[in-house]
Amino acid sequence: MAATLSKFFSQICTIFIIFFTLLFVEILILTRSFTRTVRKIRSRLITRTQYLNFIEEKNPTISYKKSMLMKKSPSESKDCAVCLSDFEDGEMVRKLNCKHTFHRDCLDKWLQEYLATCPLCRTKVLPDEIVAKYQHQQNLQNLDYYGGDDEMAFLISLLHGSGVHRLF
Ligand SMILES: [Zn+2]
Ligand SMILES: [Zn+2]
Incomplete structure (x- = not known):
């Protein structure tokens, strides 16, 4: 009787060991593919900082100079359409491809929170x-x-x- 019982328990033990080994391997495989998927998704997303870097790359910040902009195109607007205040010499601005100029901070905020288009003419910025x-x-x-x-x-x-x- 005792011998049968111990044989039975050792069989249960073996089954458990096999079961947990399989479970462990399964978890290991899942964790690996999970990590790989996360890495793949990460490459499909860009952070706020990267986004701002793209904006900077495409439309570099320039220091505003009244004389410089006036000479090139006298009709150019002298105020920022986002905050409606006049540009002052030395202020950091961005000039978009559509020739519209905005304060750097005003434009960056706009591009992050609204659409990635020019606030005035809706030309694509990125x-x-x-x-x-x-x-x-x-x-x-x-x-x-x-x-x-x-x-x-x-x-x-x-x-x-x-x-x-x-x-x-
Ligand atoms: Zn502004
Ligand atoms: Zn524009």
Whole structure:
């Protein structure tokens, strides 16, 4: 009787060991593909800092000089259409390809919070791809429930992203 019982327990033990080993391997595989997916999603998003860098790259900040701008095109507006105040010498401004000029801070705020287009004529300021990436990142961070937590945002995007099909 005792011998049968101990044999039975050792069999249970073996089953448990096999079960937990399999579980461990499974978790390991899942963790790996999860990390890979997160990395892939990360490459599809751009942060606020990267976004601002793109703006700077495309439309470098210049120090405003009344004389300089006046000489080139006398009809050019002398005030910032975002905050409606006149440009002063030495203020940091950006001149867009559409020739409209804005304070750097005013424009950057506009481009981050509204559309990535000129506040006056709606000319595109950044390529669609970059805007889409940035907006995707912002949307994830704006999910109230997750309160801007980056890692949680990635978890959520896992559910929405294509990665999820490959995971399961
Ligand atoms: Zn302004
Ligand atoms: Zn414009």
